[in-house]
Amino acid sequence: xxxxxxxxxxxxxxxxxxxxxxxxxxxxxxxxxxxxxxxxxxxxxxxxxxxxxxxxxxxxxxxxxxxxxxxxxxxxxxxxxxxxxxxxxxxxxxxxxxxxxxxxxxxxxxxxxxxxxxxxxxxxxxxxxxxxxxxxxxxxxxxxxxxxxxxxxxxxxxxxxxxxxxxxxxxxxxxxxxxxxxxxxxxxxxxxxxxxxxxxxxxxxxxxxxxxxxxxxxxxxxxxxxxxxxxxxxxxxxxxxxxxxxxxxxxxxxxxxxxxxxxxxxxxxxxxxxxxxxxxxxxxxxxxx
Amino acid sequence: xxxxxxxxxxxxxxxxxxxxxxxxxxxxxxxxxxxxxxxxxxxxxxxxxxxxxxxxxxxxxxxxxxxxxxxxxxxxxxxxxxxxxxxxxxxxxxxxxxxxxxxxxxxxxxxxxxxxxxxxxxxxxxxxxxxxxxxxxxxxxxxxxxxxxxxxxxxxxxxxxxxxxxxxxxxxxxxxxxxxxxxxxxxxxxxxxxxxxxxxxxxxxxxxxx
Numbered sequence: 353x354x355x356x357x358x359x360x361x362x363x364x365x366x367x368x369x370x371x372x373x374x375x376x377x378x379x380x381x382x383x384x385x386x387x388x389x390x391x392x393x394x395x396x397x398x399x400x401x402x403x404x405x406x407x408x409x410x411x412x413x414x415x416x417x418x419x420x421x422x423x424x425x426x427x428x429x430x431x432x433x434x435x436x437x438x439x440x441x442x443x444x445x446x447x448x449x450x451x452x453x454x455x456x457x458x459x460x461x462x463x464x465x466x467x468x469x470x471x472x473x474x475x476x477x478x479x480x481x482x483x484x485x486x487x488x489x490x491x492x493x494x495x496x497x498x499x500x501x502x503x504x505x506x507x508x509x510x511x512x513x514x515x516x517x518x519x520x521x522x523x524x525x526x527x528x529x530x531x532x533x534x535x536x537x538x539x540x541x542x543x544x545x546x547x548x549x550x551x552x553x554x555x556x557x558x559x560x561x562x563x564x565x566x567x568x569x570x571x572x573x574x575x576x577x578x579x580x581x582x583x584x585x586x587x588x589x590x591x592x593x594x595x596x597x598x599x600x601x602x603x604x605x606x607x608x609x610x611x612x613x614x615x616x617x618x619x620x621x622x623x624x625x626x627x628x629x630x631x632x633x634x635x636x637x638x639x640x641x
Numbered sequence: 642x643x644x645x646x647x648x649x650x651x652x653x654x655x656x657x658x659x660x661x662x663x664x665x666x667x668x669x670x671x672x673x674x675x676x677x678x679x680x681x682x683x684x685x686x687x688x689x690x691x692x693x694x695x696x697x698x699x700x701x702x703x704x705x706x707x708x709x710x711x712x713x714x715x716x717x718x719x720x721x722x723x724x725x726x727x728x729x730x731x732x733x734x735x736x737x738x739x740x741x742x743x744x745x746x747x748x749x750x751x752x753x754x755x756x757x758x759x760x761x762x763x764x765x766x767x768x769x770x771x772x773x774x775x776x777x778x779x780x781x782x783x784x785x786x787x788x789x790x791x792x793x794x795x796x797x798x799x800x801x802x803x804x805x806x807x808x809x810x811x812x813x814x815x816x817x818x819x820x821x822x823x824x825x826x827x828x829x830x831x832x833x834x835x836x837x838x839x840x841x842x843x844x845x846x847x848x849x850x851x
Contacts, residue, residue: 392754411756498704524726
């Protein structure tokens with residue numbers, strides 16, 4: 353029962369990813385052919401009626417570069433920031449269209465090569481992520497034009513779909529998306545791991561996140577399946593699922609046969625108190641063995 | 642520069658010189674075109690008949706404020722607003738209106754959805770996308786070739802923004818919203834593709850009060 357429940361996390365995540373992608377895929381068609389303007393935009397800024405979402409990094413860049421406070425931008429950033437502060441960078445693993453393409457590519461790769469996990473061929477120090485974030489913000493300030501907003505792969509996916517539907521052409525900068533996807537074949541989630549400033553922002557916001565994958569050392573059998581399964585190349589067996597880099601995709605909880613890795617809702621922000629924390633896996637199945 | 646000849650004590654000096662020259666040449670070949678490209682990289686795409694949507698902030702901060710979410714393009718019912726691509730440099734992904742192709746019909750839907758205040762919420766008559774300028778040298782009416790008043794007829798602020806002076810069109814500068822409907826309708830085209838009445842986006846070059 354428990355295993356079934358955990359396998360469900362993987363399936364739910366793929367469903368959510370596909371749904372999030374279908375939303376930005378179908379929305380331009382609704383806007384263009386049926387003139388239904390209720391939903392607009394993609395994950396740079398998304399408007400559902402009067403409920404607006406603004407991507408935290410893009411909003412921050414816009415506010416910093418323009419040096420003007422604009423309240424709707426801040427309000428739009430509120431929900432994504434709260435989400436990231438509580439659940440970590442779930443946007444990256446559960447919603448991002450690039451993640452959707454990555455999963456699709458992984459699926460095809462498994463079909464073609466028959467190998468379940470890909471060995472990461474190019475490994476860089478993880479702290480590059482922070483340098484990229486700082487460098488990106490500094491570069492935006494120097495150029496007085498935000499850099500990430502027109503070169504961000506997740507934003508580009510949405511923009512390319514919209515341009516294809518509205519103007520029946522494609523923009524040149526879509527090459528960046530292809531590049532990101534090709535790098536995924538060298539090292540899984542290469543761009544997400546080392547170069548995504550948005551991911552870095554969400555990681556910073558979610559550094560003290562409430563929902564964490566916590567390892568129960570007493571149950572763990574050191575099989576190492578979680579280390580193989582982690583798309584970011586983290587080692588949950590050594591507790592790295594609690595680090596800032598983890599994006600809470602839940603892949604390790606899916607493959608963990610003994611059930612040592614579970615989503616936990618951390619109460620006091622201290623990761624050590626595993627026993628006191630309440631397990632609240634999205635599968636809501638019985639957490640006990 | 643005979644590099645192969647350097648033997649003995651002279652070799653390190655020569656090598657250093659060689660490295661210096663090569664480094665200079667390399668940086669020149671990389672930096673000079675880069676500087677030239679950087680100039681066009683940050684050149685605004687706004688020009689005659691190339692307008693920002695209503696309520697746009699000055700070009701000085703437009704690229705900085707706009708987060709390229711494309712929501713203004715999606716809500717535009719006339720498909721007036723199009724997106725620029727990476728050839729516009731840092732302005733890639735910003736919205737623009739080609740007035741002679743599809744002008745702005747001032748439905749004011751785009752200003753409602755902009756999440757960053759790049760398009761400020763303004764009323765229709767407050768819109769200042771530019772100013773229509775009648776080119777008297779090619780306008781048929783001003784040239785006394787015929788009596789055409791197409792621009793006057795299509796103007797949404799008829800008698801206010803465009804008036805007739807002895808049946809010749811005259812633009813009232815402080816009333817013109819710069820929507821470009823007159824440009825779109827004008828039957829006269831000069832060789833460079835411009836019409837007899839064009840929109841000059843002069844408001845886009847205003848300075849920002851910090």
